[in-house]
Amino acid sequence: MTVLAQLQRFGVSYSRDRAVAPALADVDLDLKAGEKLAIIGESGSGKSTIALALAGLLPSEAKLTGSLVWPGYPDRPPRAGRDIGFVFQDPGGSLNPVFTIGNTIAEVVQVNRSVDWHAALQAAHELIDRVRLPDPELIARSYPHQLSGGQRQRVAIAAAIAGRPLLLIADEATSALDTIVQAEIVALIRSLVEADGMTLLFISHDIALAASLADRIAVLRSGRLVECGDTRTIIQEPKDAYTKQLLRAHLAVEA
Numbered sequence: 001m002t003v004l005a006q007l008q009r010f011g012v013s014y015s016r017d018r019a020v021a022p023a024l025a026d027v028d029l030d031l032k033a034g035e036k037l038a039i040i041g042e043s044g045s046g047k048s049t050i051a052l053a054l055a056g057l058l059p060s061e062a063k064l065t066g067s068l069v070w071p072g073y074p075d076r077p078p079r080a081g082r083d084i085g086f087v088f089q090d091p092g093g094s095l096n097p098v099f100t101i102g103n104t105i106a107e108v109v110q111v112n113r114s115v116d117w118h119a120a121l122q123a124a125h126e127l128i129d130r131v132r133l134p135d136p137e138l139i140a141r142s143y144p145h146q147l148s149g150g151q152r153q154r155v156a157i158a159a160a161i162a163g164r165p166l167l168l169i170a171d172e173a174t175s176a177l178d179t180i181v182q183a184e185i186v187a188l189i190r191s192l193v194e195a196d197g198m199t200l201l202f203i204s205h206d207i208a209l210a211a212s213l214a215d216r217i218a219v220l221r222s223g224r225l226v227e228c229g230d231t232r233t234i235i236q237e238p239k240d241a242y243t244k245q246l247l248r249a250h251l252a253v254e255a
């Protein structure tokens, strides 16, 4: 597999109240083209910071160290919105409440695919169908508040893939959903990513959920990468004490 993005001794520090706080330090991580990579770790471990760095969306005051390169894109790194689609935890927050679902998705299509509004709306209906929402015509005319949380997340996924991205980043995309809807959304993400040959970065605090989807798992703790390997090895033969702790905590919750 070719490397899509490569982090080497990569670090990010945010300034807060004139103090500089490291959010990531010395991270060495390759994101391979076409893989499903999960990043797991507790709240504040730096997961979203990696996602924002890849998407070029870190705040301008963030201080970067080490390197982040896209070997296949030496002149222009992939751009968020078109080349990189994002799905966040709170679909309500990423959908404009006064736009219909159809207009929201069509706008993303139009911005990224240089088509007229009619074609963009048509593509929006097709995307609504692709994320397996019933009655695309009706959904397209609906507003976000008229949908359930799971349906809104499907819409957010449709908007995220509307620009035909090469990389989809799902940042705690299922955390606000109940277990059954969570499994449905994970299955949807998997099928879309595999059908379109996208690379997936799946960010979660839930090691079991990550294992159900990912080819590889990277474990972050306090801004440092403690372990990274293929999913089976991480789950069956974790090397790091923190990974073992995450697995034990999951088993305790299951019990």
Ligand SMILES: Nc1ncnc2c1ncn2[C@@H]1O[C@H](COP(=O)(O)OP(=O)(O)OP(=O)(O)O)[C@@H](O)[C@H]1O
Pocket (backbone or CB within 6 Å): 014, 015, 016, 022, 023, 041, 042, 043, 044, 045, 046, 047, 048, 049, 050, 059, 205
């Ligand atoms: N814009 C910012 N300004 C200052 N500090 C920030 C900023 N964004 C994140 N941080 C800090 O950086 C650290 C890593 O945050 P990050 O959001 O990457 O972690 P996370 O693992 O994604 O957490 P969560 O699962 O809660 O979203 C945290 O200590 C956080 O408070």
